[in-house]
Amino acid sequence: MAEISKESLEHLAKLARLDIPEEEERKLLGDLENILGHFSELQKIDTSAVEPVAGGTSLRNSFREDDERTATDQGKGVDSFPNSRKGFLRVPPVFKAK
């Protein structure tokens, strides 16, 4: 059973874009260790011939009519965005300035 080290926790936090302050790390590591320890139960079951579940539904080809409609009104969609100007969404710069 894998354990999560301080280094791998920091790596996971980076992948998840989640800032975890130093003082929360220790508690989080302890919790994860407990939780993963509980999961070792699962390794005892032979699942070699079991087809994994994919999602919660058994529906197939769940389509709707392909006709024109207004989903979210553009005005309201823009309004609910934190920063906009003249109907355009404003986001922070993606590329670093030279």
Place this chain on the structure above:
Amino acid sequence: MNLSGLNIKDIGKGLRNGDFSSREITRSYLDRIGEKDGDIGAYLRTMPETAMAQAEEVDRLIAAHKEIGPLAGVPLAIKDNMLIAGEKATAASRILENYVAAYDAGVIKKLKGGGAVFLGKTNLDEFAMGSSTENSALKLTRNPRDLTRVPGGSSGGSAAAVAADLAAGALGSDTFSSVRLPASYCGVVGLKCTYGSVSRAGLIAMASSMDQIGPLAKTVEDAAVLFQAIAGRDEMDATSTDADYGDLLDADPSRMVIGMPEEYFIEGVDPEVRAAIESVRDVFSEAGAKILRVSLPHTKYAVPCYYLSMPAEVSANLARFDGIRFPGVFAPGELPKELFDIYSETRGRGFGPEVKRRIILGTFVLSSGYYDAYYKKAQQVRRLISDDFAEAFRKADVLLTPIAPTPAFRIGEKVNDPLAMYLSDIFVGPVNLAGLPGISVPVAGREEKLPIGFQLIGKHFREADILGLGRFYEKTTAP
């Protein structure tokens, strides 16, 4: 006349008879919330103006002798992870504290169409992650039956509102226990509907393959009315579907086989809970139901299976909360310079500890090298758990089980031990892994004691079996 004590059915009758108006009843609920909710904390916010306007509209229809539906003019509470256009929807998280919804959730559209009145939005565990509502980043909710105890979670606000007569009924959402557990702890009825029976569009997603919206109500009959109003295909949710439910309240116990899974009556179940469930069994067996022992051998794997599957979905679903698409936690001008830091610090400040635990765990189980050992394994075990139910349902029409091993626990008792908290869900969670319907109904005769709920689990889309038997129990045991 205490208008706030009425159930949905009686409100409908009263409105049609002209005993009171929807405005009067809505006002009486809002007043009662003002008086009582300071102690309980069921609501994150009320919507008095919208509610009164909705009520006025229904009163106009009644005055014009128009036909009105069973929920017209009925004041309801909505869990704050469902969107109502123009109202805040916070999921009880700092990261969405200032988010205002741009559209109505599928269930809200349906309820509005039926003339329901929305009193306000109720508290929950942050992003519906928890079993006690203590993970709310915004408020503490107390159990109206004992203010030192938790209301259960994650739909704790909705359950407390119904239990304290602060709403005639409510909507919650249930991913592993979140409608049924609080219903049981607070002494109200809670229905987790079949996966796909109710639209999830506009429900802030936690684990999409298990999330399902369901009603909380004072009676089984009311829960059936709410279920009927929200069920059905919504083209905004491709997993939702129509089904023929038949008469929802017409089950005949003498023609039914009730299975009792032996794995649900294990050590660790409070003797009082066990005795309560046995008393329910006796009511059904005296009415002619055949009681059968069944086995769900993979029950003990449900909690570990869930805590591998769900975080994977959480880490994906919550990736959208990045400080850019929704109002963040930074004041204007305070935003970090680097894009990575905007994401990371917004999420670091905006999410509470349980949400962070689940995101990290989900990122871990999906990461290369661990995917097969954890995520795939969990999905295989999920299949075995579903197969257990399918096998049991060959012999039984419904299953009777406890909701939780104990009645409501004390505030703070499990807050520092996530694993102990997770285990409160051991008897209700398997239902979500298999996509089945389950209902929590209060065991009768406990008015002076902490409430205990019993669970009836039905076959897919057989809500009628569990609602019908629940209704039978309620009628038979009514004082």
